[in-house]
Amino acid sequence: MDRIRKQTVSRGVVVFAFNSSKYNYVEMAEYCARRADQFLDLPTTIITDEESAQTITYDFDNVVIVKSDKSNTREQQVWINKGRYQAYELSPYEETLVLDVDYIINSDKLLKTFDYSDSFCCHNRTEMLMYPEAPQEYLSSYSYNSLWATVIMFKKSDRAKQIFGTLEMVQNNYDHYANIHSFVGGIYRNDYALTLALKIVNGHADVPSDYIPWNLVHVGKNTSVYANEVDSQIPTDGDYWDFNTEFTVMFDHWKNSKMRKEYVTIKDMDFHIMNKDLFEGIMNG
């Protein structure tokens, strides 16, 4: 008689969060982790530094302390976003979703990504909410269209290891690649580094299965987003949460030098907020 061996594969979410003088990224990571638990039923590991770890209040699956690289700046502020390549080595899971903390999970859609690839996938196209004609981003006029490091699914494999190893190499030689691809190298961007790393690993060809087959939905410029309700804890200090999945998106529509505000209500849809102030507004109501 044939025996069926049930294989259990460990899966989880990994987030990187390093507090800055302006934003509490750990709090954002906690918001993201609660939603990963609710909608994806996945545990979350946070990768952070000693200082930021002091502010953790959520019961993460794992807390991994690393030395943060503070060599990147944006808008005259230290922006700790380097070191994403460490996700491969530091993830305790065989199958991992690496998420930006400002990605709002409102559905179980991301679970599908585990079915799409044996090694690695990320977004290669974006959609701006209420601004569908927004062009895709390119590294420069002479280079590739940007991939997005906001959501990365990888499975422990030689190929994924190679991609993250190459990501480290690109990070260490970022100015050189900025020079070759004619983009501004002053500010390190994970999206650009990932684009280059994946292209190098693939011999500068496209591998369709590396791309998540739907668009990454952004809330972009001239667009605001507000939660219709605040996530509430039940009871007030309890373990259960009632999660809001309805949001109002407002867009400043400019026509003939006149601005008209338009809005739409969305529900059960994952999206990425670029504006951290808006994100804090959603978290705190």
Add this chain to the structure above:
Amino acid sequence: MDTKTLIKDAKARFSHNSAKAYLKEKYNSKLIIAEQGGLWRADAQTIALLSSLSSQFTETTVLIDTFDNPVQVDIVPLLESLTTLYNNVMTEWYSEWTELENKR
């Protein structure tokens, strides 16, 4: 401030075009399914082709999946999966669309 007051104070207008685009984005992604070693979109074209082949009592065929790979598939199980997915997603899409249309 709650969002209703915010909308009123900003004199914002509901955008039906954006609502349509949002629904398309949301539900198109739900029509994708990984099955029998390929990635499929439960769209009218694929379902019609599978349906046509199954009516000719063909058991297997080779289809090009959304990754542009040729994949040999068992027609009936794939047709059943895609049809079920299509019906579920389109029903949800229609229901949310009707809800938004009532905002007119």
